[in-house]
Amino acid sequence: MNFEDSAAEAAYRKQVSAWLAEHAPAWSTAGARRDSEAEIVRLARGWQACKAAAGYVGITWPCEVGGQGGNAIQQVIFSQEEARHRVATMPFQVGMGMCIPTVYSFASHAVAQRYVGPAMRGEEIWCQLFSEPAAGSDLAGIRTRALRDGDRWIVNGQKVWTSWAHHSDYGLLLVRSDAGLPKHKGLTMFYVDMRAPGVDVRQIRGMTGETDFNEVFFTDVVIPDSQRLGDVGQGWKVAMTTLMHERFAIGRPADAPSVDELVALARSVRSSEQTLLDNAAVREAIAGFYVRDAGLDFIRMRVQTSLSKGRAPGPEASVLKLVMAKTRQDIGAFAMDLLESGAIRDTDSTPLDGFRYYQLFAPGLRIAGGTDEILRNIIAERVLGLPPDLRVDRDLPFNALK
Numbered sequence: 001m002n003f004e005d006s007a008a009e010a011a012y013r014k015q016v017s018a019w020l021a022e023h024a025p026a027w028s029t030a031g032a033r034r035d036s037e038a039e040i041v042r043l044a045r046g047w048q049a050c051k052a053a054a055g056y057v058g059i060t061w062p063c064e065v066g067g068q069g070g071n072a073i074q075q076v077i078f079s080q081e082e083a084r085h086r087v088a089t090m091p092f093q094v095g096m097g098m099c100i101p102t103v104y105s106f107a108s109h110a111v112a113q114r115y116v117g118p119a120m121r122g123e124e125i126w127c128q129l130f131s132e133p134a135a136g137s138d139l140a141g142i143r144t145r146a147l148r149d150g151d152r153w154i155v156n157g158q159k160v161w162t163s164w165a166h167h168s169d170y171g172l173l174l175v176r177s178d179a180g181l182p183k184h185k186g187l188t189m190f191y192v193d194m195r196a197p198g199v200d201v202r203q204i205r206g207m208t209g210e211t212d213f214n215e216v217f218f219t220d221v222v223i224p225d226s227q228r229l230g231d232v233g234q235g236w237k238v239a240m241t242t243l244m245h246e247r248f249a250i251g252r253p254a255d256a257p258s259v260d261e262l263v264a265l266a267r268s269v270r271s272s273e274q275t276l277l278d279n280a281a282v283r284e285a286i287a288g289f290y291v292r293d294a295g296l297d298f299i300r301m302r303v304q305t306s307l308s309k310g311r312a313p314g315p316e317a318s319v320l321k322l323v324m325a326k327t328r329q330d331i332g333a334f335a336m337d338l339l340e341s342g343a344i345r346d347t348d349s350t351p352l353d354g355f356r357y358y359q360l361f362a363p364g365l366r367i368a369g370g371t372d373e374i375l376r377n378i379i380a381e382r383v384l385g386l387p388p389d390l391r392v393d394r395d396l397p398f399n400a401l402k
């Protein structure tokens with residue numbers, strides 16, 4: 001494990017941080033909790049265009065499609081440095097992180113040329129239409145179906161939890177094209193125009209009060225075969241390419257309250273003659289969070305070292321995500337205990353608002369990109385060598401499953 005950047009990485013970090021110090025403030029936001037959604041989208045578009053003009057979008061993407069031809073560690077360094085600034089990136093994270101790399105990997109050069117540039121410059125937003133009411137962890141169980149009709153497909157079904165679909169121009173859509181095959185084999189991937197007739201996007205309000213999730217209904221939506229990504233029946237392989245690109249997300253969320261902020265909070269609250277920080281039980285609990293965060297930093301360095309050496313990170317990325325999300329939720333809950341408060345949103349103060357927000361937001365972190373239980377299964381199988389989950393339905397035709 002490396003604790004320091006290599007000379008080349010340090011030079012890149014210096015260049016990036018100088019550029020960010022000059023340009024990021026112009027696009028900074030008060031944060032997800034205080035800007036309106038329209039303002040976040042406006043700022044995110046501007047920031048995306050600014051980064052694209054400077055060559056900081058598509059850092060790992062091939063030069064032929066307009067990317068920078070860089071390596072994974074450069075992307076990680078840019079993301080780490082960018083996270084030090086309050087810039088809006090949310091509406092573009094799914095598109096840049098997962099959808100566009102899938103498009104240029106599986107579409108013709110002409111199609112890639114059409115879509116990569118506008119997405120890079122913040123002109124078009126993309127979403128990921130994978131999860132369904134009965135298929136999340138078991139993604140291969142999706143039921144949205146596509147029937148072939150000459151050189152077009154007719155799609156019917158429902159997706160759910162689609163982040164930012166209501167602002168999206170295009171979506172990456174996984175469908176079942178042959179229910180007579182085993183579940184992983186009858187899938188096909190398309191990209192879809194989110195304004196096509198028959199696409200109905202309905203917002204869902206989460207417990208943080210935000211409405212960036214959606215249900216998306218498809219009723220007789222016509223998709224030309226030219227919008228297929230990969231071969232018919234190869235949708236699982238294409239989907240795995242999409243999900244592989246999630247691996248660069250190795251930091252803690254930029255706006256998550258830190259242990260230092262927890263210390264400041266405990267110092268600011270008085271109980272009789274003392275502050276809460278003078279209480280031994282409070283100090284012990286905060287020390288526990290500090291130890292967990294220090295452990296996370298070391299695992300993060302292991303992941304980063306793998307990327308730096310050109311290797312894909314192994315199961316340590318699962319450990320990182322599992323512990324990080326639970327720690328953020330626990331810190332939020334502990335802050336509420338200190339304040340003898342609940343998670344109801346009633347003030348706009350900092351850092352209190354950040355803790356309260358994270359207590360409500362972190363359960364989602366523990367679900368998105370692999371639930372706690374799925375990550376534990378990965379760790380059990382790949383690290384501890386325990387027997388794999390039973391997969392009795394793997395070889396049966398999908399339409400024979402009860």
Ligand SMILES: Cc1cc2nc3c(=O)[nH]c(=O)nc-3n(C[C@H](O)[C@H](O)[C@H](O)COP(=O)(O)OP(=O)(O)OC[C@H]3O[C@@H](n4cnc5c(N)ncnc54)[C@H](O)[C@@H]3O)c2cc1C
Nearest residue numbers: 128129130131135136137161162163364367368371373374
């Ligand atoms: C913030 C957020 C953003 C998201 N954005 C998107 C998006 O943009 N596009 C998209 O397609 N989806 C998105 N999702 C959906 C996400 O991918 C799914 O919620 C996730 O895969 C879990 O699926 P599920 O909700 O159907 O739960 P299920 O898979 O039904 O799980 C229910 C419970 O059963 C447990 N469980 C399931 N299988 C096993 C098993 N084999 N062993 C042990 N326990 C198991 C799970 O851990 C969980 O506790 C998002 C989710 C969140 C929270």
